[in-house]
Amino acid sequence: MTSTARDPLLSVEDLRVSFGTAHGQLIAVDGVDFEVGPGEVLGIAGESGSGKSVTLRSILRLVRPPGHVSGKVIWRGRDLMTLSEPELRRVRGGEIAVIFQEPMTALNPVLTVGTQIRENLKEHTTLDAAGRQARAVELMDQVGIPAGKTRLEDYPHQFSGGMRQRAMIAIALASNPSLLLADEPTTALDVTIQDQILKLILRLRQELNMSVILVTHDLGVIAQTCDRLAVMYAGRVVETGRVAALFRQPRHAYTLGLLNSVPRADLVRQPLASIPGQPPSPTTMPPGCPFAPRCRFKVGPCDDAVPPLVEVAPDHRSACIRHQDVAGAGA
Amino acid sequence: MDAITPPLIDVRDLVMTFPRQRGLVDRLAGHPVQIVRALNGISFSVKRGETLGIVGESGCGKSTLARCLVRLHEPKSGRIDFAGTEVLKLQGAERRAYNRRVQMVFQDPYSSLNPRMTVRQALSEAISFHDLRQGDAIGQRIAELLDLVRLPGDAADRYPHEFSGGQRQRIGIARALAVEPECLIADELVSALDVSVQAQIVNLLLELQARLHLTVLFIAHDLRLVRHISHRVAVMYLGAIVELAETEILFTRPAHPYTAALLKAAPELDPARRSIVDAVRGELPSPLAIPPGCPFHPRCPYVMARCRVEPPLLTPRGEPGHIAACHLETRPS
Numbered sequence A: 001m002t003s004t005a006r007d008p009l010l011s012v013e014d015l016r017v018s019f020g021t022a023h024g025q026l027i028a029v030d031g032v033d034f035e036v037g038p039g040e041v042l043g044i045a046g047e048s049g050s051g052k053s054v055t056l057r058s059i060l061r062l063v064r065p066p067g068h069v070s071g072k073v074i075w076r077g078r079d080l081m082t083l084s085e086p087e088l089r090r091v092r093g094g095e096i097a098v099i100f101q102e103p104m105t106a107l108n109p110v111l112t113v114g115t116q117i118r119e120n121l122k123e124h125t126t127l128d129a130a131g132r133q134a135r136a137v138e139l140m141d142q143v144g145i146p147a148g149k150t151r152l153e154d155y156p157h158q159f160s161g162g163m164r165q166r167a168m169i170a171i172a173l174a175s176n177p178s179l180l181l182a183d184e185p186t187t188a189l190d191v192t193i194q195d196q197i198l199k200l201i202l203r204l205r206q207e208l209n210m211s212v213i214l215v216t217h218d219l220g221v222i223a224q225t226c227d228r229l230a231v232m233y234a235g236r237v238v239e240t241g242r243v244a245a246l247f248r249q250p251r252h253a254y255t256l257g258l259l260n261s262v263p264r265a266d267l268v269r270q271p272l273a274s275i276p277g278q279p280p281s282p283t284t285m286p287p288g289c290p291f292a293p294r295c296r297f298k299v300g301p302c303d304d305a306v307p308p309l310v311e312v313a314p315d316h317r318s319a320c321i322r323h324q325d326v327a328g329a330g331a
Numbered sequence B: 001m002d003a004i005t006p007p008l009i010d011v012r013d014l015v016m017t018f019p020r021q022r023g024l025v026d027r028l029a030g031h032p033v034q035i036v037r038a039l040n041g042i043s044f045s046v047k048r049g050e051t052l053g054i055v056g057e058s059g060c061g062k063s064t065l066a067r068c069l070v071r072l073h074e075p076k077s078g079r080i081d082f083a084g085t086e087v088l089k090l091q092g093a094e095r096r097a098y099n100r101r102v103q104m105v106f107q108d109p110y111s112s113l114n115p116r117m118t119v120r121q122a123l124s125e126a127i128s129f130h131d132l133r134q135g136d137a138i139g140q141r142i143a144e145l146l147d148l149v150r151l152p153g154d155a156a157d158r159y160p161h162e163f164s165g166g167q168r169q170r171i172g173i174a175r176a177l178a179v180e181p182e183c184l185i186a187d188e189l190v191s192a193l194d195v196s197v198q199a200q201i202v203n204l205l206l207e208l209q210a211r212l213h214l215t216v217l218f219i220a221h222d223l224r225l226v227r228h229i230s231h232r233v234a235v236m237y238l239g240a241i242v243e244l245a246e247t248e249i250l251f252t253r254p255a256h257p258y259t260a261a262l263l264k265a266a267p268e269l270d271p272a273r274r275s276i277v278d279a280v281r282g283e284l285p286s287p288l289a290i291p292p293g294c295p296f297h298p299r300c301p302y303v304m305a306r307c308r309v310e311p312p313l314l315t316p317r318g319e320p321g322h323i324a325a326c327h328l329e330t331r332p333s
Helices: A052-059 A085-091 A113-124 A129-142 A161-173 A191-208 A219-225 A243-248 A253-261 A323-329 B024-028 B062-069 B092-101 B119-129 B136-148 B153-157 B165-177 B195-212 B223-229 B247-252 B257-265
Strands: A010-021 A024-036 A041-045 A067-075 A096-099 A179-183 A211-216 A228-233 A236-242 A310-313 A316-318 B009-019 B035-046 B051-055 B077-082 B102-105 B183-187 B215-220 B232-237 B240-246 B314-316 B323-325
Touching (some): A024 A041, A024 A052, A041 A052, A161 A191, A179 A191, A191 A211, A236 A253, B035 B077, B035 B240, B062 B183, B062 B215
Antiparallel strands (some): A010 A024, A010 A067, A236 A316, B009 B035, B232 B240
16 A cells, blocks of 8 residues: 555646537546556546546547647656657557457457567567567466466457456556556456456556556445545546545545445335436536536535635545535435 | 235246357358257246346346347247236237236337437337327326436437437336336346436336336346345346345345355445455356356355256255255355
8 A cells, every 4th residue: 555645656637638529629538637656556436428538548648639638647757748659659558558448349359369468578578589478378377367378379259258358468467567557447347257357457466566547437346446546527536535535435425426326235125315417518517516516515606616626634635615514424 | 925926927947049150161061050058947936016136147148038028039948927827828919918018128228219219209109009098198198107207398309319328218118118017127227327327217216116016127237236126136147047035135145156256246335345355266158068067166166076967956045935056055155
């Protein structure tokens, strides 16, 4: 467990992403800040359209035109936003690796898994051909693919969903990354396989002292996997802090609403505390707090201006005017 | 189960198989057609007004079961009784009448609603097909239905694409309720929705069930949701029910190691309760080659010699109505 306050590995400052569309400028990410410490697992939670995946992709400049990204992404003292393409390529897939929700679209279907691992090893290590082969077998073993040596010669479609995700992790690990970006890595998997993959990621984090940013919509996954959490809503981080504190006492009305929406064992067949309405569309954002139209804590000033993300408790920030009342209401 | 009221739905030894699609190479080589055993003798019953949850991972046959119940698939063998009549023998008008009484709501309402029909057209088609209302009464009924699922009145003249996911799911429910069914089969009803919207739909379902005395089969992979909604829960694995019990018993005192593993694997909301050990090893075997003996034995932490050869039967486990298919004498931890 590390505190990021001292020495972050990655820090994202005032990240903004917009897309020019026929209906005008669509703002997907609107001034996001966060930090990740060495060996830390940061969760980014949010519902569809909250901007969590776009945020993750922007870190490695994977957002393509008409998407426009601004802000700073400081990685080991350098701003990734201003790096040249060749410099960025050494970081992307090297020091920082990415895994996606659907390995079938991220893996190359016409190359064997072995070829894809060896390719990455060639790009990011100094190993010779024999060394790369040996390392590839080692990686297959490390991610828990049985009979790794023979399976290296299989194509992605010959793997099951869970094994494919393991193969993608093996490819990502080939470069010895210090940071793994994981975009909903287990959303498409069955619950027993999800459990295996999440525990694999945690084990690898320990073994390799790697940091992880895990994007997910599932608060259970966050609770079981992450050290710290950033909750996103309508393109902004609305609350961030340590997972234990944040789950025990949320200090943003949206986080509280999300936690209450999840069925609990002790309230069987009772109405759930759902959040009325739906998130605002990115083209018609309310002028004040984006959550205000759905919020049961709403007061007059909520509609006036977007509340800033401020420290409301040690290592706990919230963008909610009524954070004290929310904290009092409890999850 | 009380012995006096007969069950609304009674399923006995339902078997469903599919031939596997063969590629050209397989055909030319004369390879035999492989058979996917989707359902291997399913038996259960549902009381009127009850919610039976059915959980299981992909490929366990839960959706096939739903489709057999509404006769979208014709089972290979077995028997389904609905309110005392044998469903699989129904023909013509009787079959249509059955299809009115048992309605299915799908996971993705967008693909189950006709994109070229307004909500009004879709609803009135259902109402007129079964001749439930005539003339002006149809319009009234549509207004009633929209109100029932909490959609604004002006929703009637809009097309499916104009709605959000949650609203579309409400339309799907309204469409099913339009024909005044007695039983709803909800196949992954809220799986595609965001958590906050999921809760809205779950509340709606609970409320409608109470108001309209619906019997519900709630099929889902999300254990938290199933626990919240169901009176009883059946756990499926590779085309068979491996455990069935009242919800609280199943979730607190599971008798089958697979149920125990599912519960352990479902991520809990409490960050203080973490484990670093995998809930269960291995992956789901292919339904083309279901392991002999107990189908769960290759992944089971309690496997014994007997499990590899002798398929366990569903047998009573102490509490009334609790059955499980496992050779273990003691409960898994």
